[in-house]
Amino acid sequence: MSPNFESLPPELQLNILSYLPIPSLLAFSQTSRTSHALATTSLRTLSLGIYPNRLSSLISRLSNNSSTCQPSRQPDAATSHGSASAADTKPLHRGKSKHARPTAPDWANNTISMTIPAANKLSTPTLLSFHTSLTVALLKRYAPALRHLDLSVWTLTPQIAAALAGIKNLRTLSIRIENPFSRRGVLTCGGGPAWNMLAGKFGRLERLRIEGADITEWQLERILEANTSVRELYVRRCPRVGKGLWQYLAEEWGYGENLWGLGHISCRHLDDEIYEWARMLRGLEFLSLHGCTYLRNDDIKRENEIWGIPEIIMPQAIDDQGYPNMIEVDPAYASPNSDTDEEDLVLAY
16 A cells, blocks of 8 residues: 555655645645645745736836847757847857757746735835845745745845845745835835845855846856856846956856856947957857847857857847937827827837
8 A cells, every 4th residue: 555645754754745846835734734844844945026016027027038148948958050140039059069058947837926915005114124024034935945936026125135145945036126106206226235245145045036136246146156056147137247257257256167058138338358268158058148138140140159158048129220220209109299199109129
């Protein structure tokens, strides 16, 4: 007679539960106190976001699935030699990859998206307090078992930063700052000094992604300093992180040759000075420079003859086509005598 689940050794129980998607794991945790304890210690992968409305949740998911900062293929897949069009956002492939990419976590079955009911009736400080308290509570509850964390927060508060710093066994960390109240100007961009609390923490990270944050180059370097096993690093829309990061990775960090993937996305502070540092990152198999408007596609293609990076996402979607990098508006729409109703105005881009 085969043994039931409760009679199995705890190590085997945890191994079985680690394969369950979050909805099934949460349902299991409600069956008994023992089940709750087992479920809490077996949650290894978590994608967490709290949103004031469904639209914010949808925008966050679409942004997180953007192809501009993720490899389009496994690096051991064969690809043909060729060049990408200057007006194409698809990555440039150059031959067959030399190294295997670290196994990426599967976020699909490990996502929690919570929409706050009647959020429009609550003040912003009240919403932020609720958002912070719930985020901290969840991070502390599952901290012992977490290995892969994708976290979307409105701003990095000191309480959230302290909870993150207490997660000792993370291998993958993605922090996205998504402020749903940016038009009101009531929240700062990404935490500022709170990032200091993550300096020297974790220690075992293999992948790090930071998006939309007010983190500085120095603060990011202090995180990398303690995580010498990082093989994938993606920084997106972080205005205070510029080309100094490239110099640090190539000349000061000491582990730049181990980097498999690097993305510096939507940065307006990069110029051709980074080319020399890129040559020192000899292990790169994937590079994304999407949105770095001071870099030109043709220059990147020419430099890649030296770099030999198999997959590159180019800086500019439209380069030599002669199209202006702006949106033109019909003067009739801006005229005070225009008969056009506001509801009829549609912007396409």
